[in-house]
Amino acid sequence: xxxxxxxxxxxxxxxxxxxxxxxxxIQILHQFLERFTYISKDAIRQLASELNLSRAEVHGVVxxxxxxxxxxxxxxxxxxxxxxxxxAMGSRQLSEHAxxxxxxxxxxxxxxxxxxxxxxxxxxxxxxxxxIDGHTxxxxxxxxxxxxxxxxxxxxxxxxx
Ligand code: FES
Numbered sequence: 387x388x389x390x391x392x393x394x395x396x397x398x399x400x401x402x403x404x405x406x407x408x409x410x411x412i413q414i415l416h417q418f419l420e421r422f423t424y425i426s427k428d429a430i431r432q433l434a435s436e437l438n439l440s441r442a443e444v445h446g447v448v449x450x451x452x453x454x455x456x457x458x459x460x461x462x463x464x465x466x467x468x469x470x471x472x473x474a475m476g477s478r479q480l481s482e483h484a485x486x487x488x489x490x491x492x493x494x495x496x497x498x499x500x501x502x503x504x505x506x507x508x509x510x511x512x513x514x515x516x517x518i519d520g521h522t523x524x525x526x527x528x529x530x531x532x533x534x535x536x537x538x539x540x541x542x543x544x545x546x547x
Contacts, residue, residue, distance in 0.1 A: 392428050396421060401436045408437040411447055415454050424455045452493075452503060460498040462538050464488070465517040469506040475513035476527070483528040487535065499538065 400417045404410040411433070418429055425448050434441045448454045466472075466481045481492070481503065490496045492503050509515040512524025518534055526534070 392422050392426050394428070394432055397429060397432050398436065401433070406436055406438075408439050411437060411439070411444065412451070415448065415451075419454060424458050426456070452505070455493065455500075455502070457495070459500040460495040462499045462519055463502065463517075464499060464535070465502045465504040465507070467505070467507050467509070467513070467515040467517075468503045469510075471506075471510035472514040477514035480514050480516075480526060480528065480531060484531060487532060499535075 397418065400421065401414060403417075404414050414433065414437075415425060418425055418433075422429065430441055430444045430448065433439070434444045437444070448456060464484065466477060466484055468477050468481060484501055485491055488496060488499055488501055490499070490501050492501055494501060504517060507515045507517055507522050509522050509524050514524075514526055516523045516526045516531065516534070518538070523530070523534060
């Protein structure tokens, strides 16, 4: 992640790097997410204009894919895998535990921590898997989750449960 300040010139450069092809909208959105951390209303407006799509079309894609958050995330992003292999190893219970521990629902932010579901981190052999600030951890149970969260450096989060 670089910045969450939207810059329409940078956005135009990203769009141009994909030759402003509307069929590459998803790839462009991923680049926007990497650069701006979320897809703002300004971003949707500019994408629609420069890709010759309607705002509804862009918004439809953004809202369909869970990856494309539309609100600024916290300083820390915690993702819990809810795909099949992880579910079989208890990720649903882990998600409930995470929501309770962090005091947020999925897709919400509190105390600078954003909690999100993700659908396979490529770590299925070590389910359930969690990603925190871009680092993947395997075989995460409630106890390990709390330890990992405790390491984020927020005194409010460490040592709960
Ligand atoms: S299903 Fe969770 S890492 Fe693949």
